[in-house]
Amino acid sequence: MxxxxxxxxxxxxxxxxxxxxxxxxxxxxxxxxxxxxxxxxxxxxxxxxxxxxxxxxxxFAPDPVSDTRLLLVACRLKLDDGTFAEMPYVDVTTPFRQAHYANRFGPADRVERLQSGAMRVIFQRDTLIDRLEEHRSNTSSDLNELLDYVHERDAAARQRGVATLNRVASDHCDQLYGSGRTVATQMRMVILEFPRFSQRHLPDDAGTLRHFDFPWAPYEAVDPLVRLSVQR
Structure with missing residues (x-):
């Protein structure tokens, strides 16, 4: 056997x-x-x-990278005299990227991916869904149900992305100004679109620069993400 x-x-x-x-x-x-x-x-x-x-x-022919995105954070602090002060925006993304370039096996890449993944979830949009929306009917249909499901799923994902970035911003304010001093944070997404292929001879910074400001969000105490000795 x-x-x-x-x-x-x-x-x-x-x-x-x-x-x-x-x-x-x-x-x-x-x-x-x-x-x-x-x-x-x-x-x-x-x-x-x-x-x-x-x-x-x-x-099926993925879209090439056509822009670079940075997360900037402003912190609202409570001062010793009880007044509040809003600090200038600070670049959060670039220091992690520079630390990753210096050490490919360090934790900076994972933290930077946390930021970039959340930013992508917040702003990504499928053009196919936009085309399907043109065929939405006034009566109940399978297409309407599918589109409603997709919109609900995307809205929930965007909320998770914003919550993730709020936590990143809170941690960064703690690193900059000390734990317990921040009462609110504001994020700014900066997007630099590279020159198109027909203008490929131009430098990247000759592209279109735009930004999007998130509303102020309450500070949220979180465990430190990463303590990196990088020059800001």
Whole structure:
């Protein structure tokens, strides 16, 4: 009996491995499909792909990076005499990027990804959803339900992104001015769009610069993210 089991074990192991790999590649292919009604309806696949197998590209001509985004933070402090003072904006993103360039295996990259991921979630928009909105009907339909679901999901994701950045801002104010002095934070997203391909001879800073200010948010005490000795 044991000899038969040992004889079957290599073949059984191979079958299980093939099935597991086939399932993984099938889920990956489905994950990388362009947005479509089938993908919207069967969204549970994302639970398998995230966070370990998440991809940042697609099989169908991904859009190249066309801008750089920075997070700036202003802190409102309570002074010793009881008055309040609003401090100037400070660049949060660049020091982490510089620290990452200096040490590729340090924690700065993970913290910078935390910021950039939250910023991307807040401002990203799928053009396919905009096109589908043009076909929304006045009566109840599957398309309307799918669009409502997508908008609810995106709104919840944006709220999580804003909450994440608020925590990053609070921690940064603590690092700048000491713990317990900050009562509110304000974030500014700075976006520099690079010159288009036809103007590729121009430097990056010749592109279009714009910014978006978030409303002031109450300070939130958090555990320190990273203590980095970087020059500001």
């Amino acid at each position: 044991n000899a038969r089991i040992h004889a079957l074990l290599p073949g059984l192991t191979l079958v299980i491995l093939v099935l597991a790999l086939s399932f993984h590649f099938l889920m990956t292919a489905f994950y990388l499909l362009p947005m479509n009604p089938l993908k919207l309806r069967f969204h549970a696949y994302a639970a398998y792909m995230q966070p370990f197998f998440r991809q940042t590209w697609t099989l």
